[in-house]
Amino acid sequence: MRSWWGWGTVDQAVGDAECVQLAGQLPGLPDTPLPVPDPADLALPAPRCHPPESLAPLCTTSNADRASHAYGKAYRDVVRALHRELPSPPDVVAYPRDERDIASLIDWAADAGLAVVPYGGGSSVVGGVEYRGERPWLSLDLSTMDQILDVDTTSRAIRVQAGTLGPALEDQLRPHGLTLRHFPQSFEFSSVGGWLATRAGGHYATLHTHIDDFVESLRVMTPSGTSESLRVPASGAGPSPDRFFLGSEGILGVITEAWLRVQDRPVRKASRSVSFPSFTDGLTAMRAIVQSGLYPANCRLLDQGEAALSGASTDGSSVLVLGFESAHFPVASQLDAAVELAREHGGTPAEPSDNDDSAVGSWRSAFLRMPYLRDGLARMSAIVETFETACTWDRAEKLYTTVRDDVGSAVRRLTGSPGMINCRVTHAYPDGPAPYFTVIAAGQRGSEVAMWDDIKAAANESLLANRATITHHHAVGRDHAASYEQQRPDPFAAALRHAKAALDPSGVMNPGVLGI
Numbered sequence: 340m341r342s343w344w345g346w347g348t349v350d351q352a353v354g355d356a357e358c359v360q361l362a363g364q365l366p367g368l369p370d371t372p373l374p375v376p377d378p379a380d381l382a383l384p385a386p387r388c389h390p391p392e393s394l395a396p397l398c399t400t401s402n403a404d405r406a407s408h409a410y411g412k413a414y415r416d417v418v419r420a421l422h423r424e425l426p427s428p429p430d431v432v433a434y435p436r437d438e439r440d441i442a443s444l445i446d447w448a449a450d451a452g453l454a455v456v457p458y459g460g461g462s463s464v465v466g467g468v469e470y471r472g473e474r475p476w477l478s479l480d481l482s483t484m485d486q487i488l489d490v491d492t493t494s495r496a497i498r499v500q501a502g503t504l505g506p507a508l509e510d511q512l513r514p515h516g517l518t519l520r521h522f523p524q525s526f527e528f529s530s531v532g533g534w535l536a537t538r539a540g541g542h543y544a545t546l547h548t549h550i551d552d553f554v555e556s557l558r559v560m561t562p563s564g565t566s567e568s569l570r571v572p573a574s575g576a577g578p579s580p581d582r583f584f585l586g587s588e589g590i591l592g593v594i595t596e597a598w599l600r601v602q603d604r605p606v607r608k609a610s611r612s613v614s615f616p617s618f619t620d621g622l623t624a625m626r627a628i629v630q631s632g633l634y635p636a637n638c639r640l641l642d643q644g645e646a647a648l649s650g651a652s653t654d655g656s657s658v659l660v661l662g663f664e665s666a667h668f669p670v671a672s673q674l675d676a677a678v679e680l681a682r683e684h685g686g687t688p689a690e691p692s693d694n695d696d697s698a699v700g701s702w703r704s705a706f707l708r709m710p711y712l713r714d715g716l717a718r719m720s721a722i723v724e725t726f727e728t729a730c731t732w733d734r735a736e737k738l739y740t741t742v743r744d745d746v747g748s749a750v751r752r753l754t755g756s757p758g759m760i761n762c763r764v765t766h767a768y769p770d771g772p773a774p775y776f777t778v779i780a781a782g783q784r785g786s787e788v789a790m791w792d793d794i795k796a797a798a799n800e801s802l803l804a805n806r807a808t809i810t811h812h813h814a815v816g817r818d819h820a821a822s823y824e825q826q827r828p829d830p831f832a833a834a835l836r837h838a839k840a841a842l843d844p845s846g847v848m849n850p851g852v853l854g855i
Contacts, residue, residue, distance in 0.1 A: 341528070342714075343378050343406055343407035344376065344406075344407075344417060344420035344421060345412070345417050345711075345714040345717075346412050346417075346710035346711055346713070347527065347528060347710060347711060351711055352375075352711060352715075353711055353712060353714060353715030355371075358372040358715040358716070358718050358719050359371070359719070361715050361716050361719065362716065362721060365719075365721055365779070367781045368719050368720055368721060368781055368782075369719060369720055372715070372718035372719050373421045373422070373717075373718045373719075373784075374421075375421070375718075376421070376423050378403045378407065381402055381406055381423060381425060383405055383406065383428050384426070384427075384428070386400045386430040388430050388451055388453060388475040390431055390433070390447065391447060394440075394443060394444060394447060397433050397434055397436070397444070398432065398433045398434075399431070399432050399433075399434075400430070400431055400432070401432075405428040405430075406420075406425060406428060408432050408461065408478040408480065409425045409427070409429065409469060410425075411461060411462065411465070411466065411467060411469065411816075412461065412462050412464060412525075412528075412710075413465065413466070414464075414713065414717060414722070414723060414791055415788045415791055415818075416464075416466075416469075417713075417714055418717055418788050421717065421718060427469075427476075429456070429470070429477060429478035430453075430475040430477065431453075431475075431477050432458075432477075432480055433477055433478070433479055433480065434480050434482065435481065435483070435484065436484070437484065438595050441593055441595065442560060444477065444479060445560070445562050445848075448477055448845075448847045449845040451475075452474060452475070452845075453474060453476055453477050453847060454470050454472060454474045454476040454477070455477050455479055455589075455847045455848055455849065456469070456470050456476060456477070456589065456849050457479050457532070457536065457589040457593050457848075458478045458479055458480045458481070459481060459482075459501070459502065459529060459530030459536070460525065460528045460530045462525040462528045462529040463537070463816055464725075464816075465813055465814050465815060465816030465819050466817035466852075467589075467814055467816035470849075470850070480502075481500075481502030481530065481532055481593070481595075482502045482530070483502060484501060484502035485500055485502045485503040485530075486511070487499045487503070487512070492517075494572075495517070495600065495601055495603075496555055496598055497512070497517075497519075497601055498596060498597070498598050499531055500531070500595065500596055501530060501532025501593075501594045501595050501597065502530055502531070503530060503531045504527070504530050505521075505523075505525075505526035505527060505528075505529060506527055508531060512601060516604055517601040517602065517603065517604065518603075518604045518605075519553060519599060519601050519602075520541070520602050520605075521539075521541040521542075521543075521547075521550055521553060522542035522543070523541050523542065524542070524707075524710070525539075526542075532594045532595070534550040535557065535597060536584075536585075536587060536814075537588060537813075538550060538551055538585050538812070538814065539812055540765070540766060540773075540811060543636050543637070544636065544637055544638040544639055544767055545629055545634040545635055545636070545638055545766070545768070546634045548766045548768075549812065550585075551582075552600075553600045554585065554597060554598075555572065555598035555599065556569060556571075556581060557581050557585070557594060557596070557597050558594070558596040558597070559584050559591070559592045559593065559595065560593045560595055561591055561593075561843065561848075562592070562842065562843045562847060563841065563842045563843070563844065566580060566584070570598045586814070588815060588849060588852045589848055589849035590848050590853055590855050591838065591843060592842060592848060593848075602666065604666060605664040605665055605666045606665075606666055607664060607666075608663070608664040608670065609662070609663050609664075609670050609673075609674040610637065610661060610663070610674070610699045611662075611674060611678055611688060611689055611691065611692075611699070612651065612658050612659065612661070612688070612698035612699050613658070613659045613661065613681040613686035614652060614656040614657070614658055614686065614687045614698075615659065615685055615686050616656065616685065617657060618640070618642040618643065618739065620685040620686070621642075622732075622735055622736060622739075622764070622772065623684050623685075624680065624685070625638060625640050625767050626732050626767075626772075627680045627681075627683070627684055628661075628767075629767040629768060630769045631676075631677075631680060633663075633673055633676060633677050635662055635663050635673070635677055636662050636663055636664045637661060637663075638659070638660075638661055638677075638767050639763055639764060639765055640657060640658070640659045640660075640763060640764040640772075641658045641659075641660070641761075642657050642739075642762045642763065643655050643656065643657055644760070645761035645762060645763045646658040648759075649704075650704075650705060651701045652698065656687075658698050659681060661674060661678065661681070662674075662699070716779070720787055721779065721780065721781060721782055722754075722758075722778065722780045722782040722787060722790055722794065723779050724777075724791060724794075724795070725775060725776060725778070726778075726795065726798050726799075726810075726813070727765065727773060727774065727776070727810065727812060728742075728773065728802050728808050728810070728811055729807065729808050729811040730771050730772070730805065730806065730808075731771040732771050734771075734805060734807070735771065735772050737805065738774065738805045739762060741801055742762075742776060742798065742801045742802065743762070743776075745800070745801035746760050746776070746778060746794060746797055746798050747760050748797070749794045749796075749798075750778065750780045750794060753780075753794065754780050754781050754782070756781060758778065758780030758781070759777075759778070759779040760776060760777070760779075761776065761777045762775065762777070763775050765811075766812075773811040773812070776798070778794060795818075799819070799821075799822045802822070803822060803825055808826065810823075815854075817852055820851070820852070820853060820854035821854065823854060
């Protein structure tokens with residue numbers, strides 16, 4: 340069963356005793372965790388609208404559905420849910436079965452003056468699936484549209500419905516010996532449509548890092564009609580219609596289907612970790628590897644704090660996690676070449692092993708478990724959240740130092756203690772890295788969201804001052820809208836507003852996202 344308030348499934352959530360144990364590492368936190376509310380006991384405001392009889396079978400106004408669709412899964416979402424702060428849940432949650440249902444629901448929303456917020460897996464961490472305006476609103480959940488409709492084994496591509504979650508997608512591909520090879524950390528609980536609408540980044544650190552790289556064509560239902568791009572491997576015919584909707588976050592319409600490039604499932608894999616005396620040394624080695632043309636599937640650099648937190652290091656080292664895989668060719672020589680480059684730049688490789696070395700295994704386990712631990716600490720009123728960015732290599736070291744200093748100053752000002760600010764580089768390109776920061780600090784019960792918002796504001800200001808993007812793969816949503824407006828060129832902003840007006844003349848589609 341999915342957790343309505345926190346990450347993942349109920350059975351994987353951190354228990355009360357472990358919450359208290361985790362909080363023992365931070366000073367000044369309460370002795371007991373916040374209780375998890377039962378959605379049946381929530382006093383939600385009454386729905387302000389009701390669907391017409393023809394649409395009623397698709398819709399629900401139950402407490403459980405409305406509460407679980409009120410927020411995404413960011414730290415501030417989790418804390419608000421724990422404090423029973425749900426002043427504006429969706430008035431109606433709808434589960435369309437097909438495009439005809441979607442069109443009917445959008446038409447009703449336009450006639451009735453509702454806002455429509457598309458909902459994939461609900462894993463947004465930037466306020467992308469909530470609504471903060473005054474209108475009644477409809478949460479449009481596409482989870483019943485979850486099938487691969489066509490498999491083209493000759494061209495190695497699939498046509499898939501947007502509501503398909505990651506595991507269901509891979510389960511349907513497995514009999515064909517295929518994989519999409521797109522594994523964001525939210526893989527279990529996020530959908531194809533959500534990946535496309537937010538330009539999601541996957542687990543793989545080089546080459547095909549974003550869902551954009553897999554798209555052949557998109558089908559999108561807008562209030563003004565259906566857009567379906569020509570399915571071809573590439574085209575130079577004007578601005579790309581697919582790029583127009585990729586990253587649009589539901590403000591222009593609802594992505595319903597996509598043709599995506601898939602690959603043969605890898606059967607050859609090799610991984611190894613390399614330790615560095617400093618994060619700077621690790622960055623230099625990482626740059627050498629990705630600029631060499633080796634393109635490892637995994638190329639993640641953990642700073643000293645992140646390596647210690649994940650159990651990948653116990654001696655204060657930074658750790659580079661390397662991995663290669665292929666469906667057709669041996670990869671040992673590629674791994675050896677990458678390790679040798681790392682050694683030339685001051686790295687100390689772990690001893691070769693037929694299995695994952697301990698640092699690689701520790702990092703992978705911590706990576707998958709971290710969202711649940713975050714929720715456990717949130718129940719103890721700790722502040723635990725992440726933000727990510729990207730910059731060019733010439734600014735990487737300064738960005739790392741400055742962001743840690745700026746965010747650290749905000750943490751000390753708000754909490755009286757330095758807290759913990761760690762970093763890992765999740766993706767690496769020939770021209771720059773994508774640093775991903777984790778903040779852990781002692782909060783004050785009842786003030787957690789306000790404290791995090793202040794810390795987040797300091798982080799955003801630091802990123803913009805250092806000419807780094809406000810987000811590499813977490814999207815804009817509502818939480819990043821103000822910073823996105825500073826990053827976005829004015830002529831493009833004007834064009835986007837006009838496109839919104841043309842495709843969504845009633846302004847019903849996800850208002851407020853992208854600052855539009």
